[in-house]
Amino acid sequence: MTTQADKPAKAERSFPKPQFTDAEAGALVFPSSTSRAFSYYKPQKMRATMYEDVTFDVQPDPERHLLQGWIYGFADGSSGYPQDWTALKSSDWHRFLDPNEEWEQTIYRNNANVVRQVQQNLANARKAEAYQQWSRSWARFVERHVGAWMHAEQGLGMHVFVAIQRSAPTNMINNALAVNSVHKLRFAQDLALYNLDIEERLDGFDGSAHREVWQSDPAWQGVRENTERLTAVQDWAEALFAANLVFEPLVGELFRSHLVLQISARNGDYTTPTVMGAGENDYDRDLRYTRALFTLLLGDATHGAGNKAVVQEWLERWAPVSLEAARRLQPLWSQSAEKPVRFEDSLDRAKERFARLIEDLGLAAPADRTSERNAK
Amino acid sequence: MSRQSLSKAHKKITELSWDPTFATPATRFATDYRFDKAPKKDPLKQVLRSYFPMEEEKDNRVYGAMDGAIRGNMFRQVQERWMEWQKLFLSIIPFPEISAARAMPMAIGAVPNPQLHNGLAVQMIDEVRHSTIQMNLKRLYMNHYIDPAGFDISEKAFANCYAGTIGRQFGEGFITGDAITAANVYLTLVAETAFTNTLFVAMPAEAAANGDYLLPSVFHSVQSDESRHISNGYSILLMALADEDNRQLLERDLRYAWWNNHCVVDAAIGTFIEYGSKDRRKDRDSYAEMWRRWIYDDYYRSYLIPLEKYGLKIPHDLVEEAWKRIWNQGYVHKVAQFFATGWPVNFWRIDGMTDDDFEWFESKYPGWYAEYGAWWEAYNRLRHPGANKPIAFEDVGYQYPHRCWSCMVPCLVRQDMVVDKVDGQWRTYCSETCAWTDTTAFRPEYEGRATPSMGRLTGKREWETCYHGQDLADIVTDLGYVRDDGKTLIPQPHLDLDDAKKLWTLDDVRGNTFISPNVALNEMSDEEREAHVADYRSRTNITPSMP
Numbered sequence: 001m002t003t004q005a006d007k008p009a010k011a012e013r014s015f016p017k018p019q020f021t022d023a024e025a026g027a028l029v030f031p032s033s034t035s036r037a038f039s040y041y042k043p044q045k046m047r048a049t050m051y052e053d054v055t056f057d058v059q060p061d062p063e064r065h066l067l068q069g070w071i072y073g074f075a076d077g078s079s080g081y082p083q084d085w086t087a088l089k090s091s092d093w094h095r096f097l098d099p100n101e102e103w104e105q106t107i108y109r110n111n112a113n114v115v116r117q118v119q120q121n122l123a124n125a126r127k128a129e130a131y132q133q134w135s136r137s138w139a140r141f142v143e144r145h146v147g148a149w150m151h152a153e154q155g156l157g158m159h160v161f162v163a164i165q166r167s168a169p170t171n172m173i174n175n176a177l178a179v180n181s182v183h184k185l186r187f188a189q190d191l192a193l194y195n196l197d198i199e200e201r202l203d204g205f206d207g208s209a210h211r212e213v214w215q216s217d218p219a220w221q222g223v224r225e226n227t228e229r230l231t232a233v234q235d236w237a238e239a240l241f242a243a244n245l246v247f248e249p250l251v252g253e254l255f256r257s258h259l260v261l262q263i264s265a266r267n268g269d270y271t272t273p274t275v276m277g278a279g280e281n282d283y284d285r286d287l288r289y290t291r292a293l294f295t296l297l298l299g300d301a302t303h304g305a306g307n308k309a310v311v312q313e314w315l316e317r318w319a320p321v322s323l324e325a326a327r328r329l330q331p332l333w334s335q336s337a338e339k340p341v342r343f344e345d346s347l348d349r350a351k352e353r354f355a356r357l358i359e360d361l362g363l364a365a366p367a368d369r370t371s372e373r374n375a376k
Numbered sequence: 377m378s379r380q381s382l383s384k385a386h387k388k389i390t391e392l393s394w395d396p397t398f399a400t401p402a403t404r405f406a407t408d409y410r411f412d413k414a415p416k417k418d419p420l421k422q423v424l425r426s427y428f429p430m431e432e433e434k435d436n437r438v439y440g441a442m443d444g445a446i447r448g449n450m451f452r453q454v455q456e457r458w459m460e461w462q463k464l465f466l467s468i469i470p471f472p473e474i475s476a477a478r479a480m481p482m483a484i485g486a487v488p489n490p491q492l493h494n495g496l497a498v499q500m501i502d503e504v505r506h507s508t509i510q511m512n513l514k515r516l517y518m519n520h521y522i523d524p525a526g527f528d529i530s531e532k533a534f535a536n537c538y539a540g541t542i543g544r545q546f547g548e549g550f551i552t553g554d555a556i557t558a559a560n561v562y563l564t565l566v567a568e569t570a571f572t573n574t575l576f577v578a579m580p581a582e583a584a585a586n587g588d589y590l591l592p593s594v595f596h597s598v599q600s601d602e603s604r605h606i607s608n609g610y611s612i613l614l615m616a617l618a619d620e621d622n623r624q625l626l627e628r629d630l631r632y633a634w635w636n637n638h639c640v641v642d643a644a645i646g647t648f649i650e651y652g653s654k655d656r657r658k659d660r661d662s663y664a665e666m667w668r669r670w671i672y673d674d675y676y677r678s679y680l681i682p683l684e685k686y687g688l689k690i691p692h693d694l695v696e697e698a699w700k701r702i703w704n705q706g707y708v709h710k711v712a713q714f715f716a717t718g719w720p721v722n723f724w725r726i727d728g729m730t731d732d733d734f735e736w737f738e739s740k741y742p743g744w745y746a747e748y749g750a751w752w753e754a755y756n757r758l759r760h761p762g763a764n765k766p767i768a769f770e771d772v773g774y775q776y777p778h779r780c781w782s783c784m785v786p787c788l789v790r791q792d793m794v795v796d797k798v799d800g801q802w803r804t805y806c807s808e809t810c811a812w813t814d815t816t817a818f819r820p821e822y823e824g825r826a827t828p829s830m831g832r833l834t835g836k837r838e839w840e841t842c843y844h845g846q847d848l849a850d851i852v853t854d855l856g857y858v859r860d861d862g863k864t865l866i867p868q869p870h871l872d873l874d875d876a877k878k879l880w881t882l883d884d885v886r887g888n889t890f891i892s893p894n895v896a897l898n899e900m901s902d903e904e905r906e907a908h909v910a911d912y913r914s915r916t917n918i919t920p921s922m923p
């Protein structure tokens with residue numbers, strides 16, 4: 001029998017010995033002992049927000065505090081975040097703050113909430129065998145056209161927004177672009193996985209049809225062309241403007257809000273609007289920061305007039321592209337059994353919203369404001 | 377995640393990309409690498425549907441820990457010696473993080489692999505997370521630690537302090553120049569795969585030993601994202617290796633990236649761990665021991681060497697050279713000594729070393745006391761104002777060093793300093809490899825091959841040049857390193873906040889003129905310069921013991 005005393009002596013464990021140091025705020029009074037705010041930038045309001053504190057000046061700027069300048073350059077001599085990567089100019093790029101105040105916690109909370117909401121709805125739909133209640137024509141609509149939209153979101157997310165979040169002169173702008181990009185990529189994946197979900201549960205649903213539709217269906221070639229041309233834009237602000245202030249209201253909202261969200265319920269589908277609605281909610285947030293940025297740039301005391309001329313030119317270049325893409329989608333309005341909305345009415349609403357957005361920015365709305373119904 | 381399996385879901389999202397026919401994505405960032413022959417390699421699978429809730433949960437744990445630290449009065453237990461160095465570290469690190477986010481489109485544009493693009497896009501938003509979570513940690517320190525000065529000017533100080541500029545390479549290097557050199561080799565293959573181990577694993581362990589369990593909470597959460605990033609980098613590397621023509625570039629970039637990371641990260645993290653800790657248990661690992669484990673064994677032997685079978689030429693000589701600098705040549709100790717010499721132009725306080733520290737250093741690095749002990753004794757002797765100048769302006773047998781033009785850490789292994797006239801200017805380099813970086817690697821031609829996409833070293837690379845010939849008080853004022861009474865300095869060479877007479881003010885440092893070693897070098901005649909360089913290389917720079 002062994003006793004406690006027989007056990008071999010164990011080496012004493014080595015571990016750090018915490019000490020009471022009394023190094024907490026207020027333990028002593030001395031110069032700067034109460035200096036408990038970041039003093040290197042001026043917050044927009046009296047008290048700095050969390051968003052401002054964790055975002056401002058993290059990307060340095062030779063026009064602010066960067067003493068030695070950028071220490072690496074590109075082969076052409078440019079370095080850091082050149083302001084001339086856009087034709088627009090600003091008296092102070094740092095004045096832009098994201099009205100959504102996106103930082104780490106908001107990004108994950110918002111997107112995780114969307115994921116949970118979509119997942120729960122889809123779980124309920126599976127339990128209720130909801131897809132099986134769809135008519136063949138509606139299933140085909142979802143398979144082909146709801147499916148095709150995933151590509152537009154992916155293309156914009158990956159090759160417009162991820163691409164340009166390296167390009168703007170401040171951290172506040174680049175972070176807003178980065179958040180925009182993950183909205184798009186998440187939404188694209190939501191649509192892809194929704195497509196997979198249906199394919200696994202609905203006999204005859206072709207989960208691969210969306211690719212061929214996106215690549216060759218004449219109704220979608222305008223949207224694809226618009227998307228691809230957006231990815232090719234060099235100027236980051238032009239890409240942002242043409243995507244969020246032209247393509248989205250004229251094509252994105254037209255398809256998502258003025259078609260899919262309007263007709264799904266009448267066709268016995270309550271799941272597609274949940275997935276699609278999440279994307280629409282993302283766009284609301286993304287539009288908010290885009291409008292804030294362009295309002296600032298177009299109202300700039302020194303450069304506002306010049307910026308307006310540039311953006312007006314962009315508008316004239318891109319509005320026809322997106323209007324053409326929108327019009328080519330017209331056949332979709334007649335492809336479901338229930339057709340509660342007319343294409344002309346939908347496009348009129350999209351054009352009206354687009355014109356309001358543009359006029360709010362102080363730009364001249366494009367000439368083509370004729371009602372689609374009257375035009376006929 | 378739904379019942380759909382991850383691999384099925386991942387396969388499905390590969391359907392999202394397509395081959396464009398109307399227009400192709402803009403090329404914003406050039407590379408000299410070629411991927412036409414590359415087989416597509418899959419990175420770690422990640423679907424955003426599972427990613428967002430996972431990260432939200434990780435965040436909740438971190439923020440729970442933060443609440444707990446405040447409720448539990450963690451700051452009654454943190455070591456000021458440790459926290460002061462965090463003013464420097466946390467001023468630097470959010471920029472490399474956000475730079476890594478910005479680097480992702482450079483890699484995406486260069487590598488034609490849609491599966492990989494998804495992984496890189498997820499990495500992008502990870503990096504936004506890391507940057508803001510670290511900024512928030514710093515904000516918490518500023519609010520709850522006894523001395524907020526230095527935290528309160530953090531991003532400004534990062535942008536104008538010499539130490540911030542050294543650290544800025546570990547960030548600017550990710551986003552500028554050849555897209556693959558920057559966003560893959562420098563960022564992912566070396567910085568993330570090798571050096572985040574010491575940054576985000578070894579250093580947080582030391583923080584915990586010094587009473588700070590928030591740094592581990594935040595940085596281990598950050599590190600748990602890194603495995604995905606490492607997987608992204610590895611996939612790009614395997615694709616690059618498929619083309620023979622890339623191998624010469626890979627060899628160049630691995631040499632540059634390895635050596636620069638060693639110079640910069642080992643200087644900083646080595647100093648924080650060795651000179652910021654109060655934990656002097658003889659059986660706790662020294663930085664050299666940590667380096668041997670995390671860098672030499674885990675990275676070099678387990679990750680780099682196996683890549684030789686794919687034809688990658690590994691910089692064995694530079695790995696051994698880095699180890700030699702750390703183990704035999706006192707690299708970390710010399711850097712810490714330099715930081716402490718320059719204390720008036722820092723924005724944090726540096727605690728002197730005590731007998732307990734001496735004993736620990738001697739046991740870990742035999743011979744340490746003979747080389748550095750007397751200098752630290754002088755540092756302690758001169759720590760309060762009144763009877764003396766700051767140590768850099770007193771004769772303690774220490775010559776202020778030249779700065780390396782490439783890595784911007786001073787030329788501290790003095791016998792290795794290289795001097796060369798480059799682009800019409802006399803420049804000093806800490807080593808042959810740093811000289812090669814400037815004169816050979818970052819040039820439009822490399823070994824007879826055109827490298828039009830390669831970056832350039834730019835900027836005012838010697839910090840001292842910005843203040844040559846100016847009075848120290850004016851420099852500190854210009855930097856903004858003054859406390860809210862308008863006269864007391866933020867930096868102090870001690871931790872004594874309890875007595876105003878012990879705190880240095882602008883008046884105490886006035887009358888000392890600051891000289892740029894590089895300006896002085898360029899003003900010398902050829903003979904003077906040769907003599908100066910010979911003296912510099914041969915001088916031991918060891919402070920004699922007080923009688």
